[in-house]
Amino acid sequence: MEKWSLMAIAALLGLTIRWTVSLGSYSGAGKPPLYGDYEAQRHWQEVTYNLPVKQWYFNTSDNNLQYWGLDYPPLTAYHSLLCAYVAKLINPSWIALHTSRGHESQPHKLFMRATVLVADLLIYIPAVILYCCYLRETSTKKKIATALCILLYPGLILIDYGHFQYNSVSLGFALWGVLCLSCDLNLLGSVAFCLAINYKQMELYHSLPFFCYLLGKCFKKGLMGKGLLLLIKLGSIVVVSFAVCWLPFCSEVEQILQVLRRLFPVDRGLFEDKVANIWCTLSVLIKIKTVLSSQTQFKLSFALTFLSLLPCCIKLTLQPSLKGFKYALVSCALSFFLFSFQVHEKSILLVSIPVCLVINEIPFMSTWFLLVSTFSMLPLLLKDGLLLSYIVTTLAFFTVCIASFSIFEKTSEDDLQLKTFSSSLRRYIPWFRTFPNLMKSAFLVSITLMGILTLMSATLDPPKKLPDLFPLAVSAVSCLHFLFFLLYFNVITIWELRDSRNQKKSN
Amino acid sequence: MAAHRGGSGGEGWFPALAVGVTLLKLLLIPTYHSTDFEVHRNWLAITHSLPVSQWYYEATSQWTLDYPPFFAWFEYVLSHVAKYFDREMLVIQNLDYSNDKTVLFQRLSVIFTDVLFIYAAHECCKCVNRKQSGKDILESPPFVIAVLLLWNFGLLIVDHIHFQYNGFLFGLMLLSIARLFQKRHLEGAFLFAVLLHFKHIYLYVAPAYGVFLLRSYCFTANNPDGSVRWRSFSFLRFAALGLIVSLVSALSLGPFIAWGQLPQVVSRLFPFKRGLCHAYWAPNFWAVYNALDKALAIIGLKYRFLEPTRMSKASMTGGLVQEFQHTVLPSVTPLATLICTAVSILPSVFCLWFKPQGPRGFLQCLVLCSLSSFMFGWHVHEKAILLAILPLSLLSVERSRDASIYLILSTTGHLSLFPLLFTAPELPIKILLMLLFTVYSFSSLKAIFRKEGPLLNWLETIYLTGLIPLEIFCEIVFPFTPWMLKFPFLPLLLTSVYCALGIMYSWLKLYISVFTGPPAIRQKEE
Structure with a gap:
């Protein structure tokens, strides 16, 4: 069969699953007075359409920031405005100022879901397909299998089409950035990544690898001549791209400062809800939020994040390689997720998408990580009534991964990209071995554990004394996994670079 | 098609395909469901709460039990599971009862019974010629058949969105076909007899079964010229077949005959009170006939050939009412359709008798039977086209001629199912699934017959491409035009007439290929 038709089938499958998930419930459906992210997005359409730009981020009589105030960068606001214009054409009452608050109806849901699909279709999906087409040293079949796996990644589908958000836009822009960089289009890549940051400030998780990689490239070319x-x-x-995005706000300094204050709400605390990061997990043992002052919390999380980022960033700057860049994206985003301040459970998607990009290189570990990442959002998904979609999409993804990469046969040292690491380790500890079978059984234990926890959270009522027992258990289990993955990805990032240097020597 | 890129060879791909499609079915649970949902809920209630003797008399709901007894027993068994989900759905008086648990149960019951269909598809995959299977698993005939059957667009939307239980019924049919291929004739006959007592629409293909079993099973030998050797008739085999059929029938209809309820059961099963065409015209000969009548009436009115007073009002709103009165052409009676059907089936049955080509000839005859009855039958539903498409999938991978017929028939037939789903949220689903299936069937069959040149000639290509603007016009452009209020039935009429042309064409083409085609496969086998 021809390549294009297989690719088309992969894309169509991704789209079908997306749309069927979107038929389900969304966050805050029928839950006044605050509703959920769905209402937030609708409210932003209302605000951006009816109010002048200058009032978007300010608390005014027409714009109550306590009720889903705009707290994403300008591109999100423009996107909302665009959607609002379309909504106005279909039914003006959907975005009427004040009166539309909490509006819910079947046609409106259909409209909102369609906006997500259109954004996805324009930005994220083409990026994934092109990325897979330009993969190097891979057979056509592997390319298509990779595309299918990435498109079926359940986490993103469930959050965007179930819970309701537009993550595919910012992640799509970031993906365009990676794509451009891998084709050596550095300037275009930077523009795409700037757009991503200006759509969602969480994209800053990815900014350091981008920065280090490009800086490293400049160094390589010589800091005086071409590099400069x-x-x-x-x-x-x-x-320039930042300036263009922020143009309407550039008239006054106060405007910019207010937007920044909205984007980085430092006073909202170390973490919210149940996040699978280190702080939330530690607070099971020590109540960090009460023991430490918020200043100390901030400093502590900053220091830890910085320290965990440092090794792979330095490596990337000194030896910029495309492969290293992808792994650095994973480990940096993971460090941010685990240690930084004010993390949402959905931010794990920022780690997952880079992991998707390396799924053809380390299928076993990537699949494992992607399953855990979806699992870590279970409490949120349960709240939104997305249990069935969660189970089905996860199983579908797992089936596709097994069938296309036969992941259980990919647990050897070589397949895990740990060869250089273990051989250098063996110099000091001669008896050291990585155990393929051990990895496999660890994986099986882990998915069984996740399955059991899913079943328990879905069916059992928690004991009265511990109402948060299951969400906390989910977070703690995922967090432990993530710590292990952080170690693994850091090891790969650091030793991979050494590997490439060795290769050059031998050449 | 999820997960079909198995790097590992062997049979590993089949479970992946089956699991993939089952997961997709699970995702379709919250979609729109038609009145058939209420029909089956009502049957659950009837069979659960009434004694058997009253099943075919109960008429609280307008959706009375009109399937044969085995299906009623099937609902009876289901109802005993249903009570663990929600007892309220088993109360006859709860008309139009629906809640999340009821939906979940009914949807799951369809998905679970589809296991039979999956097994049948697995058996069918074994029957195809494996000689052609090359290096690429994606292009091997068993794989293609598995996808064409398991991921069949029509079956997915009719069963898992619109709501019906065709999956396991087609499973029974395919399984009986597979048994005939495997020379386990008695088993095949038994399965088909059971199937007939589940849903009597399969009577349409009964001639093919009857003649095939008689000719190729009861007569054990042929003359050298291929004609039947009358002396070789095996009475034992004939008796065994007869015994099986009568035992199954006795099991199903026996109680009702004993109670003297047979006339009532039969009147429920064959309601000739309904009109010639369904509310939405199935794309068959009568759709073209009706359209022609209408066109003639309009032309007649314009050029004053006809007097407006003589024309009844109903004809002008045709498509909305069930009873369609013809104005220019003669009206059609049930008897006329019966004769037309019989006449159109006969040649294929003769062919099966005089030119037996083994199970493949039987399969061709079966497809022709179902297509002919689809073309000329009384009150045909558009869903009945699946009765031709699914068996034809088995033939499509063997010869390029059959492949091209399959492509035309499946594409037009599936497109003609679009009006079944008219709600906005399902619009993307049906388009995506249709594209998925069409892209796959075209590219995979093209890959199999790569060496034999293009599968479609220019006319067929133009016709099939024409379906795209037709669909865009009907679904997207038309609702915004001023005609929407004046002629709301126009999209349906256009779709059914346009698709009818394609289905008639493939019917003729299949007939021609059966009569002119040399028994090429048979020679290959020898």
């Missing part, structure tokens, strides 16, 4: 020129070009294009 590239650096200046990159710097100016970033400044």
